[in-house]
Amino acid sequence: MNKVAPAVIVLSQNSVAVARKIISVLPEATLYGLADRTSGVDVSFTNFGETLRELFAQGTPLIGICAAGILIRTLAPLIADKRQEPPVLAVAEDGSAVVPLLGGLNGVNDLARRIAEIMDTQAAITTTGDIRFRTALLSPPPGYYLANPEDAKKFISDLLAGAQVKLEGTAPWLTNSQLPINPDGNLTIRLTEHRVTSTAECLVYHPQTVAIAIAHADVTLDSVQKLLVNTNIAPASIAGIFAPITIAAQPIIHTLAKTYGVPARFFTTNQLDNTLAETIALAATGAGGQLIDQSSQIAIAISPQPIDPNNIGQPQGRLAIIGTGPGSSQWMSPEVKEILKSATDLVGYKTYLDLVGALAAGKQRHESDNREEIARAIMALDLAATGRYVVVVSSGDPGIYAMAAAVFEVLDHHHKPEWNSIDIHVAPGISAMQAAAAAVGAPLGHDFCAISLSDILKPWAIITQRIVAAAQADFVIAFYNPVSKERSWQLADARDILLRYRTPNTPVVLARNLGRPGQSVKVITLDQLAPDVSDMRTVIIVGSSQTRTIKRSNGGVYVYTPRRYK
Numbered sequence: 001m002n003k004v005a006p007a008v009i010v011l012s013q014n015s016v017a018v019a020r021k022i023i024s025v026l027p028e029a030t031l032y033g034l035a036d037r038t039s040g041v042d043v044s045f046t047n048f049g050e051t052l053r054e055l056f057a058q059g060t061p062l063i064g065i066c067a068a069g070i071l072i073r074t075l076a077p078l079i080a081d082k083r084q085e086p087p088v089l090a091v092a093e094d095g096s097a098v099v100p101l102l103g104g105l106n107g108v109n110d111l112a113r114r115i116a117e118i119m120d121t122q123a124a125i126t127t128t129g130d131i132r133f134r135t136a137l138l139s140p141p142p143g144y145y146l147a148n149p150e151d152a153k154k155f156i157s158d159l160l161a162g163a164q165v166k167l168e169g170t171a172p173w174l175t176n177s178q179l180p181i182n183p184d185g186n187l188t189i190r191l192t193e194h195r196v197t198s199t200a201e202c203l204v205y206h207p208q209t210v211a212i213a214i215a216h217a218d219v220t221l222d223s224v225q226k227l228l229v230n231t232n233i234a235p236a237s238i239a240g241i242f243a244p245i246t247i248a249a250q251p252i253i254h255t256l257a258k259t260y261g262v263p264a265r266f267f268t269t270n271q272l273d274n275t276l277a278e279t280i281a282l283a284a285t286g287a288g289g290q291l292i293d294q295s296s297q298i299a300i301a302i303s304p305q306p307i308d309p310n311n312i313g314q315p316q317g318r319l320a321i322i323g324t325g326p327g328s329s330q331w332m333s334p335e336v337k338e339i340l341k342s343a344t345d346l347v348g349y350k351t352y353l354d355l356v357g358a359l360a361a362g363k364q365r366h367e368s369d370n371r372e373e374i375a376r377a378i379m380a381l382d383l384a385a386t387g388r389y390v391v392v393v394s395s396g397d398p399g400i401y402a403m404a405a406a407v408f409e410v411l412d413h414h415h416k417p418e419w420n421s422i423d424i425h426v427a428p429g430i431s432a433m434q435a436a437a438a439a440v441g442a443p444l445g446h447d448f449c450a451i452s453l454s455d456i457l458k459p460w461a462i463i464t465q466r467i468v469a470a471a472q473a474d475f476v477i478a479f480y481n482p483v484s485k486e487r488s489w490q491l492a493d494a495r496d497i498l499l500r501y502r503t504p505n506t507p508v509v510l511a512r513n514l515g516r517p518g519q520s521v522k523v524i525t526l527d528q529l530a531p532d533v534s535d536m537r538t539v540i541i542v543g544s545s546q547t548r549t550i551k552r553s554n555g556g557v558y559v560y561t562p563r564r565y566k
């Protein structure tokens, strides 16, 4: 299972020190702090209830440095399914008390014990079986799966009533517990990779010790399923799907990982003597592994202990090319926020990385000059090929005068074989012209086009030819990159061309710093359009012959382009 990283929640600056101490043993955790009351946190929130409920619903383990009552009252409406609920626990502001509240089936007591240990205190465990036997049979530690939880309640009651249990197979968490283990016991706990029938008197745990190695993309789900049936391996014992990095982008690998709910992990060619399935399987289990089945394409090996796939090989590299929208986070899509949260590395122009704000916390930043697009794209691909989750950050939409085209240009012209393994994804954003249009009404309501006035990457002759064509076609035109320090005359040229086709009173929208501090949106007419009314942070929309304005009661105007022709 891919576990969600815990959230540590603080409501005041006093609690930050305790929170940091907790995070020292849970390095993947995110620190959430109430805005205005805390600083130096990973994520600031304003609405405690909403934030907590959203995290809970996503299955995030919650560690609140606050009163237990606040957590219970806040989450009460969502408490419904004890199998699904994540661990929730309250920690006293001075670290003196650690109280597990919810998520008994998902390891809250273990989490509480880990936190209590670092706080030098005792976890307030209230689960009877847990206290008596010093282990939670219903929520085994990572690497073990309980096949018949429905039998566990009665099983535990019987143990509490004095029954003895026989252990078949080994697991340190059971042998080191205070369970009444007796070879002649009436009850049995069985540890096995194999499919066995469980009964009310026998709890079955599947250790995640099985590595499935795939050497070739021709493998099918069906053939893997058959092999598991033939070898009688329980799917719950599968720890991971392992393959050479060269086939990391092949859909079958990800279908298998998804089907069995385990990670897919990859070895580079230097990590393997050859790419035979058996070599890959044994690379995953380590020296003590035992091959139980193999063909040229699939191999299954069992390790003596549970395998932690996250420490073996590397994940598939991912490259997400995202657009943050023109301004603040209100215009950032939920998909983009999610990607920023999961990423390991952010690549982009410093100003754009700064715009990402708290979402950039804890990530490696790779800042660069705005003009080094190609070098930046190569760097991002190289980094992703090593198994990192790299995000290339653009403002607005990443496919509109931004990094997405640069990445594909690099893929097309400078291709390296190791880039084949990368999962590349483009996540759209609101472009400046859309935000500008929304600010004044609907100037892009009918056919329109976008033209960049920058002649750094294309000759001015092409730009003028496009302006002429767009004017003749009577498109509304959104001008990007209208003016810069080194380029000021182009905008006056563009206006003069347009005046040959459109009336001087054609509405023009000047939108500057949309969604950012200092936002300004003005409506002028075409004859007033001069270089000094605009800069690199302005997008300009020039109306068509149909574009109209409506006076607003507050003195301003709306601009729109009707969709209907009479």
Ligand code: SAH
Pocket (backbone or CB within 6 Å): 326, 327, 394, 395, 396, 397, 398, 399, 400, 401, 402, 430, 431, 432, 433, 479, 480, 481, 482, 511, 512, 513, 514, 515, 516, 535, 536, 537, 538, 539, 540
């Ligand atoms: N990918 C971006 C465009 C990048 S090109 C997008 O889709 O919006 C840079 C140009 O975009 C700037 O010169 C300006 O014309 C426009 N622009 C980007 N952000 C803007 C903002 N917040 N306000 C106004 N114009 C903006």
